[in-house]
Amino acid sequence: MLALAAELFAQKGYRATTVREIADAAGILSGSLYHHFDSKESIGDEILSSFVNQVLTNYRAAASAADPRAALEQIVRSTSHTLSQHRAALAMLQHDWSYFATHPRFAYLPKALREIERIWINQLELGKQDGLFRPDLDAKLTYRLLRDVLWIPEQWRRTRGYSTDQVVDGFLRILFDGIAVPADC
Amino acid sequence: MLALAAELFAQKGYRATTVREIADAAGILSGSLYHHFDSKESIGDEILSSFVNQVLTNYRAAASAADPRAALEQIVRSTSHTLSQHRAALAMLQHDWSYFATHPRFAYLPKALREIERIWINQLELGKQDGLFRPDLDAKLTYRLLRDVLWIPEQWRRTRGYSTDQVVDGFLRILFDGIAVPADC
Amino acid sequence: MLALAAELFAQKGYRATTVREIADAAGILSGSLYHHFDSKESIGDEILSSFVNQVLTNYRAAASAADPRAALEQIVRSTSHTLSQHRAALAMLQHDWSYFATHPRFAYLPKALREIERIWINQLELGKQDGLFRPDLDAKLTYRLLRDVLWIPEQWRRTRGYSTDQVVDGFLRILFDGIAVPADC
Amino acid sequence: MLALAAELFAQKGYRATTVREIADAAGILSGSLYHHFDSKESIGDEILSSFVNQVLTNYRAAASAADPRAALEQIVRSTSHTLSQHRAALAMLQHDWSYFATHPRFAYLPKALREIERIWINQLELGKQDGLFRPDLDAKLTYRLLRDVLWIPEQWRRTRGYSTDQVVDGFLRILFDGIAVPADC
């Protein structure tokens, strides 16, 4: 039931999906949905909160990895893993972020995003201090760019013909080594 | 007027923005909007089509650069430049892509996106053939990842404290050289 | 100008025609129409009142014809003639009678229709008394049927005082045998 | 519910009647109407299509009557009967014919009218051939006049191919003498 709603939210967006569509998909009438959920918001809440909680749990765990590069790798991989289970949640966030960002009920979402940013930047800064990353690396900017790839990007799934692992490996390759042939050395 | 609507569309999404909000922002009544525009759709159309047209023009020009690396650099830089002028259009596309993608009136958008992809992938493939890019580079996958950074990503503007040039340079640095300290050499 | 409006009113109906359409047809903007007319109503007024006035003038004149058959013939012929000059007015009445019938500004229309009915019925009755028309002719019913052909055939239902069968029988009688007393035989 | 809407449509016209008025008459709010009907158009559709279907069914049946006079009588009587059940539909057609005639959703209406005309004219022609009706009877013109009484008296102007005088003379002929061959005399 929740999965049905999530799928629809992912496809059409949270706001653009009507409760009647959800009910139709479930084979019941719209009024009957309210025996299962308090409101449309509560459906969204359940989908989104379970997602960000899992992300936060993973990120906090990654923060205690051996070194920043390992931490970042763990973050990227766990993100990919979480996303494969919560595709719909990500799609919803992308689609209707401006709605969730301002709606009181979903105030925990911006808060979670801020913590996620903190963790990323922490690890990038640590990597610089440890000499693992370029000393001129701009942590905040880098995070923004990376987040855009790991998060907001519409659908990993749309990249047909690639396994999730292939995608992650490709991303890491570019991330760490770039796409250019190393000068000469 | 168009700019006002664009700004609102960017902030709240095309569908979530009501014509009354646009009219309010313009200091007129909702009905008066229709003196300036045929419909809400036509406002969206004007914003989006002028955007994709500029992008396509630039990309086609870039395709005739000296070499693929120059072409890609020109593509990235022109994208950044176009985006700085059409921030709202990008935000709209991200926000309500599922709507625009299916609405007949906006059928030119998916078409444009396909051409954009073709141009990117062409240059990446050419770069591989010319030995400029890693021979194991996966063009399609790389494009997807890059597009996610250059396109779908929420708002460049949100990256406060950075000039547009800084952001582009940062992106290119990562793109070409990665973030890792080169092995030893 | 008036003719333009009349033509449009006739084609699409008075209410369904917008002032902008009239202005477009006149090659000016909608606001400019108001330098020529006070309101849409006043345009309709001019078209309709000149029509009914001509009809009434003709009917009153016909009432003083030699005999009822001549009077009726004059009525029918003058109606046809007036209609050829005021086609639009008739179309308007047919189209939006329910509107004109209730609008205070057009109160003269129902009044005129009542006078028209009186004149018809008078002549039919006179014809019966003079032995020109079948003695069993129902003047009121006959008028209703004739008016429906010549005028604004309202609704069968409005023919109060007659059962449906009476109406049908009356119609069939006229249809097959006419209203005139058979020549001599 | 349908009957309520039909009554209002008949009184004020289809276009001039608002869904809010229908809802008011039903004692509900305008939005609630959409629980029962897809749209205002679908209400009109149901009213009109059931009407023309019944008419067509009856007319087709009448076409196989013993002789043309019986067929016409059956047509007239069935029309009267159908009309007593679908008064509103007729009023709607009269009122907003120009709308229905052009709206794609109601394209079946002009088509039905054409079949109705074919059936009438067929029987009138057969009656002439069989010597039941005056040999000089103009089938098409006669139908037009009759239809005006029984149906949607459109516009005189629409009777193409006849001069105004021809139309008037034809009308007077029917009016005074009917269409049947005088008994014997």
Place this chain on the structure above:
DNA sequence: TATGAATGAGGGTTCATTCAT
């Protein structure tokens, strides 16, 4: 005279939600 931007009431329609059955 003509313009054209603006009005403001009202049009048809959608939709999350409620509730008696």
Place this chain on the structure above:
DNA sequence: CATGAATGAACCCTCATTCAT
């Protein structure tokens, strides 16, 4: 649990009319 009729606010849009220019 499910129904389905009803709500009521909000949606996009239309249109006769006004008025400063």
